[in-house]
Amino acid sequence: MTFQSEKVIEVTNLVKHYGKTKALEDVSFEVYKGDVLGFLGPNGAGKSTTIRALLSLIKPTSGQIKLFGKDPIKDHQSVFSHIGCIVEKPDFYSYLSAEKNLQIFARLSGVEVKKNRITEIIEFVGLKGREKDKLRGFSNGMKQRLGIAQTLLHDPELIILDEPTTGLDPQGILDIRNLILQLKNEHNKTILLSSHLLSEIELIANRVVIINKGKTLVQGNVSELLNTQELVVSFTLDNVELAKQLLAATSIENEVINVNQNSLSIHVSNDNIPHINKLFCDNGLKVFSIETKRKLEDYFLQLINH
C-alpha cells in the first residue's frame, strides 16, 4: 500500500477528559516515515492515553488523529492492517501456547500470514524451542519478545511500542533494544516508542516528543534538540583553583556550577568546549578527562521541571 503523505502519524490538538480529570489537554506531534520516535514524559504525563487514542482504544474528547493520512476510526480496517503494537504490556492468553497465541492474532491481522512466517518470527525474537509451551511459564522478557513477535506477524509499516522494556532485567532490555534497532536498521520500520528509559530512547530514536501534564512540550530531532542546549561539562584536571580563575577571566561564556577536588563542572555550549580545553592547556593545566553530561535525561528533567 502506498500512502501519499509521508506523515505516518499526525496528532493535532488532542484532548481527552475523563469526567473532570483532564488526561490530555493539548497534544500535537507528527511521525514521519522511517522515524524512530521516542515518546517521552513522566508518569501521568499522558503517554499511554495518547497511545490508546492513537489506536482507537479510547475516543478523544476533541482533536484530530490521522494515521497514514486517514481517520483511524472511520478507516479502521485499512489503517490497522498496517500497524503492529504493544500497549503497556503484552498480555496474551495464558492458557494457550506461544504459537497458538500468534496464530490467533495472525488470523485477525488482515493479511494472509503463512505458518512458516510464524516459525520465522518466533525464531527472530529468540523464542525458538518454546513455541509449544503455554504462556503460564513465560517470564516477562519472554512475553515482551512474544509481544514484539505479535507486532511483526503481518509485516506492518508502523510499530507502536508502549513501554516495551517495563519489568525487564538488563539483559532483557538489551535484547529488546537490539530487536528494535534491527527493525529500524534492517527492516526500515516506522516506530513510535514510549519509554521511561531515556538512555534507551537516546540510543534508538532519531526524533523525540516530550509531553507533560497532557501537553506537548517539545518535539524534534534528538541531536538538534540536545545540541541547541547548553551542556554540563565536567573537566578533571590537576589544578582546579587555577582553572576557576581562568574561567572567571575568559571572555568565553561559561558558568561554574560545581567544584570538587579534582574536577569542576561548568555550563557551556557545545561549540565552546574545545576553546575552554585550549584555554586550560595553554595555561599549563593537565586535562585528564572531559565529560559532557548534557544527555537526553538532563534535557528531559530540565524541561519538565521548568
Add this chain to the structure above:
Amino acid sequence: MFWKSTYNELLKISAKPRSYIGLGAITLIICIILFAMRLDGMTYLSFIMQLFDQSLSFQGNILNGHLVAFIILQMLIVHIPLLIALVTGDLISGESAMGTIRLLLTKPISRTSIFFSKYLAGCIYTFIILLWIGFLALFVSKAMFGSGDMLILKSSGLAIIQEQDVMWRFLSAFGIAYLGLVMIATLSIALSSFSENSIGPIVLTMAIIILFTIIGALDVAVLDVVRPFLFTTHMSTWNSFFEDPLPKEQIMTSAGALLLQIAGLLWISIYQFNRKDILS
C-alpha cells in the same frame, strides 16, 4: 474476518478449563439421576401414581426413557443458566481482565464484528451444552429404560402423551429452551461488555435470574403487571410442549418476548462495546 474471529473465539472457549465444568457437571448430575432411577425408579413413580390408583389402571413400560428425560430436564433446567453464564459472562470482561482486549481491538476488525463473533461463539457453546443434555437425557435414557407412552403429572391432573407424539414435543421443547438459554447468554455477554472483571457479570447474571424467579413465583397481585416482562417467566415455556392441547398462543408469546429481549440486550451491548474506552 468475522468467521476467522468466530473460529478464534471457539478455540479460546475450547481451551479454557471452565468450559468443561458445565459439560462435566451435567454428565455427573444426569448419571446420578439415571442411576437412581434405575435402582429405585418404580418406588418414585408409584408414589406419584398412588394418587390415581383408585380411578386408573396403568399397563406397559411406564418408567420409560421419555419420562426419565422429562424428569431430568425438570431437575436440570434451573441450573443450566449458571453453567452458561460461567462461560459467556467471561467472553468480553475476561479479555479486559487479562488485558488481551487491547491487542484484540487494535486489529483490523470492527468492534461490532468482534462482539458478534463472541456472541455467536457463546450461542454455539450454549447449543453444545443443550445438545449434550438432550443426548444424555433422551437417548441414553431411552437406551437404558426403553420407550413408551409418557406420563406427566400436572397440577391440573395426569397427562398421557402417546409414544409417537413424544419426539417432536421434546425437539420443540429443546428449541424454546435454547431460546431461553440464549437469553441468559445474551444477558451475561451484555453485562460482560460493561465490566472489567470476569466474576462480576457471572454473579450479576445469577442474581438477576434469582431475583426474577422470586418475583415470578410470588403470588402477589401487584407483581402480575411485571411478570409477563420477566424473561424467567418465559424460560419455563418448554414445559408447555407437554400439554394437550398445545398452548400455541402462550408459546408464541413467550418466544416473541424472549426474542425481543434478546434483540434489546444486543443493541445495548453493541452500543456500549463500541463506545467503551479501553482502560484496562
